[in-house]
Amino acid sequence: MKAYIFPGQGAQFTGMGLDLYQNSPLAQELFEQANNILGFSITDIMFEGSAEDLKQTKVTQPAIFLHSVILAKTLGEDFKPEMVAGHSLGEFSALVANGVLTFEDGLKLVSKRALAMQKACEAQESTMAAVLGLEDTIVEEVCASIDGVVVAANYNCPGQLVISGEITAIDKACAALTEKGAKRALKLPVGGAFHSPLMAPAREELAEAINNTVFSEPMCPVYQNVVAKAVTNADEIKENLIAQLTAPVRWTQCVQAMIADGGTEFVEVGPGKVLQGLMRKIDRNVTASGAGN
Template identity: 70%
Template sequence: MKAYVFPGQGAQFVGMGKDLYETNSTAKEMFEKANEVLGFRITDLMFAGTDEDLRQTKVTQPAIFLHSVILAKTMGDQFKPDMVAGHSLGEFSALVAAGALSFEDGLILVSKRAQAMQKACEATPSTMAAVLALPDGKVEEVCAGIMDEVVVAANYNCPGQIVISGSVPGIDRACEQLLAAGAKRALKLKVGGAFHSPLMEPARAELAEAINHTTFCKPVCPVYQNVNAEPQTDPEAIKSNLIAQLTAPVRWTQTVMNMIADGADSFTEIGPGAVLQGLVKKVSKEMVTEGIQ
């Protein structure tokens, strides 16, 4: 069975989507539609902007979404997923590619999500850190022990790699304690806020309203969602899980394991970068992976 996966924030690069725009009329039409929907020429920033331009959350998230979704759409009949999943932002790409959301609605939600997250980041100084080579349970225990600050496990990326999220003082203390507990690394990331933590609650509330006013359809195949790593096809359940996603951890390790248990024998990453292919291989060395970008 063929699984398709879609990358999240951090996979962006200058020039992303340019060849697609120049060589495929369907892609060009979709990119121009995106410029119209967003109210600014995101294509100018994607194709010829600076790294700094692309790092703006309001640009990064729609840019990665557009690159991924337009790639999937231009595959035509070759895109025949048995199951799909996306990492954080990538879940929106997966939902559009699988037909649960229209292209325009997906783009509008991603844009609103990016702006709401940016506001939440500005409201409270916060950050994230990558933790390597400690069991999940130990990382959770250290986070839970920091009582007076927000610190939580945010991304279960693969065995031995967790990203934690929270207040700046909380993350600093957690990193010290995790290194003392035997972590190979506990490295703060260059991000603007504590994604997938309780500090994203204002963004979750704002996005919930937008999601609840958006039409979702039954996807063409199961979508494995971040919050519980389970396959879903019911539109109302998909909406509920998508709303919960901003303040809940991304259970990527569990997602990949569940997809394999349910019969996935190959994973194709659609969109910029190759991060998810690497994470899949760390869950299962034998798994066949490829990327389309």
């Protein structure tokens, strides 16, 4: 079975989407529509902005969403997903691609999510750290033993887990994880503790927007980050999407579930090749390619 996977924050690059805009009238139309919906020219920042410009949360998340969704739409008849999944923000791209959300509603929710997360980050100083070379259970145990908020946030692939929380708790956890034998426990250049309890204010804001948005039944199962299994019920999809902001991204488990359910060919749709790299570390027996940048 063919699975389409959609990247999350961190996949952005200067010039992203420009080739799509120049080579596809449909892409051009959708990008212009996005500028109108957002109320600013995101295309100017995507096509010509600096890496620093693209790092603004209000830009990064919609930019990656737009690149992914518009690329999927330009594939036309070739785009026939039998299963989809997205990493964190990428879950919104996956839901537009499989017919649950319209392009316009998806973009509005992503923009709302980005602004709500930015506000939560500003309310409390927090961060994330990548932990390499340890079993998940050891990382979880160390996080549980630390005073303060620090939790496992992204299960990216075996031996690569990102933790999230208060800065002092993250510092203590990194020291303890290094003692436990982690190859690296390194703070990431992010503005906040995504997928942790510290995102609760953002979750409340996003919940209201999601509950006021029409979610259709999907054309194929979506493997959601929170539950790491196939979901086809629109109400369940909503609940999981709201929970995602404060719950871990179980990416390794999502991919394993897709493979167990018959996924053999994985296509990454969006900027960069991050997910293709993770695929090879999760299971070398399936093919992973990109739909083009």
